[in-house]
Amino acid sequence: MSIKHQMSIEGNDLRLDFDKEYTQIGKSVPRIDGVEKATGAGKYAGDLKFPNMLYGKILYSPHAHAKILSIDTSEAEKIPGVKAVLTSKDVPDMKYGISPARWDENIFCIDKARYVGDKIAGVACIDEETCYKAMKAIKVEYEVLPTVLDYRHAMDEGMPLVHDNYPRNINTEIHQDFGDVEQAFKDAYHVREDVFTGTRAYQNPIERHSNVCIWKDDKLTIYPSSQSPHYFQYYVAREFGLKMGQVRIVLPLIGGGFGGKLEPSGLEFVGSVLSKVTGRPVMMSYDRLEMFQHNRGRHQGTYRIKTGVDKNGKILGCHTYFLLDGGAYTGLGIATAYYSGALLPLTYEFDNYKFDGYRIATNLPACGAHRGHGAPQPKYAFESHLDNIAKDLGIDPLDIRLINARKPNTTTVNGFGIQSCELTACLDRIAELSDWREKKKKGLPQGRGIGIATGSFVSGAGYPIYRNDWPSASCMIRVNEDGTSATLYSMSADLGQGSSTILCQMAAEAMGYKYENMKIVCGDTETAPLDFGAYASRQTLFSGWAAKRAGEKIKKDILETAAFMMGLPNEDMDLDCVDGVIFSKSRPKVKVTTFEEAAARYFKLKGPLVGTGVYTVHRTGGYHKGAPVGTSPAYSFGVQAAEMEVDEETGKLTCLNFWDVHDCGQVINPTLVKGQIHGALYMGIGESIFEQVQFDDKGKIVNGSMGGYLMPTALDMPSNVINETVESYEPVAPWGVKECGEGSTNPTMGAFRNAIADAVGANVTSLPLNPEHVWRAIQEKKAKDKK
């Protein structure tokens, strides 16, 4: 890397002008796994095969809430080809989850089943067909219990308890109070309260959860479909009382995660024990319905928001009251509950904020970390609410956002420090792209509307996924003996977002090397040093720091060797290495050498050329209860706008145009960034208009398939999607980067809802914004207008 920079004084401002000359970053290099994925050569967990491998399955509960009276496995064990049958007595009974106070899930249910899909028994057989026969032959006697299916009534007097230790089925209760909201409401020119409702959505990655477990002697190796190999290693070791060094996690290719593959699925625990008792490798997998049942998708919620504004629409104070349907277990859901309220003050500046949140236990599949973790539905509610306020005051929705927009170098009311923030630039740019002012001035044709919404997200969580005092990310680079390639060893996880590619770009830039010579080993706990993996949009910033620092160490060694080879002093930092060429900055006539030659020489003189890098987040956030959730070294910002056409007779929706402008800091790979934004808004669009996990009155999923759970196809996506990034540089990040993968899911539902509300003039409040809900909102409005 070399940056030409110049300090200058403009008025009273000291300005630093960058003239970037990057050779490896800021470029759309082809992704490092492109060829293996395009040719089908790449192996995902379900593609693996080991000699003597068995297949395993988990028998699940057909009841949403039932006491287990007895389990008889004798008939199943007699079936030829059945090699092992396990129930709760054969596995550790230690509960697991994200936080010790809410460890509430067992490998197999011990006393009772808490949702349709809860894990009852496991089988390992010579093939999958035999697994199904064996599961059918297991006799389980249940006593069916009354269920808790509606989270809105789960706290009522006399309701059955999902867990005895969660009184009134309250899994998590949050009360955060900053400033003086009541006084703000008294001072306000206008106070408005709205209630919005969301639905259960599911990540639904196309690859199913699978893994292969091999437990030989005192060593357990797992090839899982996981977003965090370290977290799996930690959890598996903890569950079985093993040392972390006895557990090896090796990531194959991962076919998408979106949060759903962050926590253990149960398959790895069951597969491990099945492998231990049979002494053979065991392939475990969920079919599509079982994936829906395991779930860990979006919490549905009821979002009550009350806000007071002055007469210009400036927000003075806000009180949110959220009720979330958590499902049967906590999983990562406690973090979701905190995130749901904590991230709301990011995009707009106000000094008074109160957040009351309840995560409710129900006899439905557990919810967890779904792209945008906890933020998208509350953000949809808040953006819809803000449009209602703007309408009350006769203010343009764009203006109310501009008035309140977060500025750089500010701190949120709940203690999150913001450095770079180009929200205003994003708003200005989207206004231009969408021709907002003109459309608002002239008005759109009947049945058409335009809506806008903002979003923001963490670039990695300020605190690790479980309590520990380790660095946040680390990695290692080893340069091959002859210098013709270098391998980055990182426990990051490339789920498809392209982290392996951008980390190699970053490492190569720091080393002064070439991306095309980089290789990566990612997600193997036995070769790569600790990194917490892919969640909370952390890898570009966190793992990126580690890659940059490891690369800089390599470069230092390379330059020292080159100085020796070239007969020049290195002390004055005169030598540099860019794109694999080593040269003297002040003596242009000195013959250059190459990275390869210097690396080969280094090996001959000193042995392997290895560089390590480490990154630890600075102390972030305040000291109130729940303060760590939502902290981050840096925050992305974004704005989206949608232009919709609504058929008022049928409620049918057509998205005519969609715009996204994102502040994700400096861009390492433009094609990958665009891809992340496309994918994020695609998920937002799906959740806006289609997606909803539906249950019958017994708590059984009725649409647990790709055909039943509608996700947009290529024909459903708006063909006119325009996305841009604005110029931004994050000072605490390597090369000024920020996240882009999750933040763009946050504004989508609000932008859609506001466009629809603009088109039909009705207050649409329920997700998904499908024809039925839109049509009902239109009818309600018509009835009201008549009165």
Added chain:
Amino acid sequence: MANVLTDKEGKKRYLVSFTINGDEHQGLVKANTLFVNFIRDELDLTGTKRGCELGDCGSCTVLMEGKPVNACLLLAVEADGHSFTTIEGLATTNKLDLVQEKFIEYGAFQCGYCAPGMILSAKALLNSNPKPTEHEVREAISGNLCRCTGYVNVVKAILAASGQEVEH
């Protein structure tokens, strides 16, 4: 009709033969053996992915006589006598197919799990319709679900592979 062998329990096995990527293969299969499982488990052609096993997601798309089919909806016995192309058969030694090249260039897949099926659907489209419109591209891949890309770059890559000018 395929040759039939009956085991001592009276269960039948069918001798099937087909051509995959130019190679002739034979196998002894049960009546309910899915073609997708046969090629993955017996022939190790794991480029063909299993996503839903109900014909909804298109991950297991293969070309049967040049036409895209879901290999999870095809029985191995139905495949008898037919000719197939799977993703492994698209590139020749050291040379990617143009569709594969454009998918990489345009960032048309991320996790890559849908890529084999998506690429084969695109290939089938371009074989029958060398200059498709954007809508025709969207129709052709509407049976292939992708959870990562929003299809934006997929559509661009396919149009680019047809020789049409497309912005990155």
